[in-house]
């Protein structure tokens with residue numbers, strides 16, 4: 377598929393899935409690296425509500441050059457730059473592991489509000505690129521999108537008052553689409569469950585309304601997510617007052633593409 381077609385589809389629907397984008401070999405490499413990374417115990421780790429099940433890891437590209445070079449991979453970076461329309465840096469990098477049987481849900485929300493309110497990012501000129509690290513069926517708690525909802529603007533409200541950074545990624549997200557708004561949307565629009573195979577790529581707009589349910593399967597559902605932002609749209613909240621580096625990048629210099637990898 378041509379880059380322009382991909383960009384147009386995201387503009388129209390708010391997302392696109394590119395199947396078999398990464399080779400099985402390269403996905404194995406990422407999974408091996410992830411296992412090692414978890415054992416090294418870096419900052420940026422969030423737990424599920426039980427306090428002992430790993431929910432998500434953040435900022436891996438800050439601590440491990442392998443993940444940084446993945447962000448700079450020419451195939452990914454050029455998609456991000458085409459959609460965003462200029463040079464980009466990585467604002468966030470995370471892996472939501474959604475552990476077997478214990479991984480919890482993500483309520484209906486849009487992502488942009490967290491970067492706008494939390495980091496002072498002014499425009500929704502960002503793109504999420506997700507990589508499925510395992511096969512994902514309905515039982516695994518796949519991402520669920522409302523196609524076209526990115527055109528409706530900011531629909532989120534502060535739902536839960538928290539102080540810790542973990543609240544921006546817990547199952548009780550601080551900003552969510554409120555009950556009556558989401559009810560109306562769900563009556564009016566279809567939803568799309570993003571099931572697929574390891575190595576599939578998911579691109580989605582920061583205003584797309586999405587959620588996912590808990591993992592009911594006996595296997596983990598690791599999803600790697602890179603959020604690219606336009607260099608001209610960098611955070612306006614100074615690093616001293618902002619969220620931790622692993623949630624809000626302070627280095628906003630443009631990435632240079634590399635060709636190694638998949």
Ligand code: SIN
Pocket residue numbers: 472482517518519586587588599
């Ligand atoms: C997200 O909303 O950013 C991720 C949801 C998921 O991992 O299912």
Ligand code: MN
Pocket residue numbers: 485486487586
């Ligand atoms: Mn989200």
